[in-house]
Amino acid sequence: MGDIHFYIKKDEKYGYIDRMGNAVVEPRFDLALPLYDDRALVGVVKKSLFRKPIPRYGYIDRKGNIIIKPRYREAFSFSQGLAPVMPRRDKQSRWGFIDREGKIVIRPRFDMAGGFFEDLARVQVEDRWGYIDRRGEWVIEPQFNCASDFSDSLAAVRKGNNKRWGYVDQKGRTSITSRFEWAEPFSEGLARISNGGKWGFIDKDGNYIFEAVFDSAYDFSQGLAAVNVGRSFDEIFHTRRGGKWGYVDREGKGVIDSYFDEAYPFFQDLARVKIYGKWGYIDREGKMVLGPKFDDALDFRSGVAMVWIADVPYLLNREGELTEIKI
Numbered sequence: 001m002g003d004i005h006f007y008i009k010k011d012e013k014y015g016y017i018d019r020m021g022n023a024v025v026e027p028r029f030d031l032a033l034p035l036y037d038d039r040a041l042v043g044v045v046k047k048s049l050f051r052k053p054i055p056r057y058g059y060i061d062r063k064g065n066i067i068i069k070p071r072y073r074e075a076f077s078f079s080q081g082l083a084p085v086m087p088r089r090d091k092q093s094r095w096g097f098i099d100r101e102g103k104i105v106i107r108p109r110f111d112m113a114g115g116f117f118e119d120l121a122r123v124q125v126e127d128r129w130g131y132i133d134r135r136g137e138w139v140i141e142p143q144f145n146c147a148s149d150f151s152d153s154l155a156a157v158r159k160g161n162n163k164r165w166g167y168v169d170q171k172g173r174t175s176i177t178s179r180f181e182w183a184e185p186f187s188e189g190l191a192r193i194s195n196g197g198k199w200g201f202i203d204k205d206g207n208y209i210f211e212a213v214f215d216s217a218y219d220f221s222q223g224l225a226a227v228n229v230g231r232s233f234d235e236i237f238h239t240r241r242g243g244k245w246g247y248v249d250r251e252g253k254g255v256i257d258s259y260f261d262e263a264y265p266f267f268q269d270l271a272r273v274k275i276y277g278k279w280g281y282i283d284r285e286g287k288m289v290l291g292p293k294f295d296d297a298l299d300f301r302s303g304v305a306m307v308w309i310a311d312v313p314y315l316l317n318r319e320g321e322l323t324e325i326k327i
Contacts, residue, residue, distance in 0.1 A: 003035075005018050005065060006034075013030065015032070016032065016064060021326055033077055039083070045054055046182035057085070058070065068098070072088060077195040094110060096109065096113075097136070099165065106135075107136070111126065116134065117151060120151060128145070129157070130145040144158060148183070151185040152189060152204060154168070154186055160261075165180045165193075168179030178200070181196070187206065189203065189220075191224075200212035206239075224256070227247070228244065246259070246260065246263070247271075247286070260274060261276075267301070270300050272298070278293055278294060280297075281305070282291065294308060307322075
């Protein structure tokens with residue numbers, strides 16, 4: 001039996017399989033997330049005296065062993081060896097951080113907390129966000145109305161009465177002025193921003209690589225970003241629909257034509273795309289190399305991807321071979 005690779009749902013419970021499709025953890029959790037930092041977040045729902053469902057969260061290792069029993073009221077995945085959690089007995093609903101063995105290393109005293117990225121974690125005290133280091137000490141005092149995680153040494157923030165987003169460095173100094181309706185973390189040196197309901201990309205100096213002209217977009221991955229033109233908001237179902245997806249490069253050029261109904265970022269040189277109601281995978285030249293013949297699909301990880309034909313799940317390798325999932 002190998003390490004956990006994908007989580008899978010069966011009979012309303014979640015378990016894990018290895019990259020060969022064999023069960024590592026039989027479905028028994030009410031919640032399961034992917035493996036991050038050698039730990040996977042899992043949850044179980046218990047009943048109180050009044051039959052009210054109460055979720056509790058814990059962590060398993062890559063072999064499926066329970067390392068930290070489900071005992072937290074709230075919890076997020078591990079990053080850089082620490083995870084934000086809300087202990088069960090904390091009546092004030094405060095967040096702190098545990099290490100990989102479950103020991104509290106930063107005492108619960110925050111109203112909300114994110115994971116550690118580039119050795120800093122965003123945390124909220126009352127209605128303001130700031131950033132702490134791995135010792136729990138303030139690096140940037142709480143002062144932001146909203147804040148994102150650090151990436152490429154910058155973080156998107158919104159401050160005071162200004163409803164626009166900008167970016168600060170790891171000292172809290174303004175690096176890119178607040179002029180965006182929305183701003184995402186940097187990925188591969190470029191950040192996805194929104195103005196006027198459209199999306200574009202900027203570099204670390206705040207210069208546009210692409211003006212905000214796309215109706216939807218994903219972050220850059222392996223030098224390319226999936227973008228959509230023609231997408232509109234469905235007032236009935238309150239979601240964005242339609243348009244066609246293609247890919248642009250870091251130089252601001254379109255490199256894969258926009259003819260996909262859906263498209264996602266590249267992982268391991270392949271991207272999942274949907275066309276004519278079926279999913280397949282393209283390479284970085286835009287060539288369809290697997291499918292399209294799947295009713296649903298996930299990204300490739302360590303050489304395999306999970307796909308569905310009708311309601312039956314399989315593992316797909318890069319040669320197009322399907323393996324039945326044994327769970």
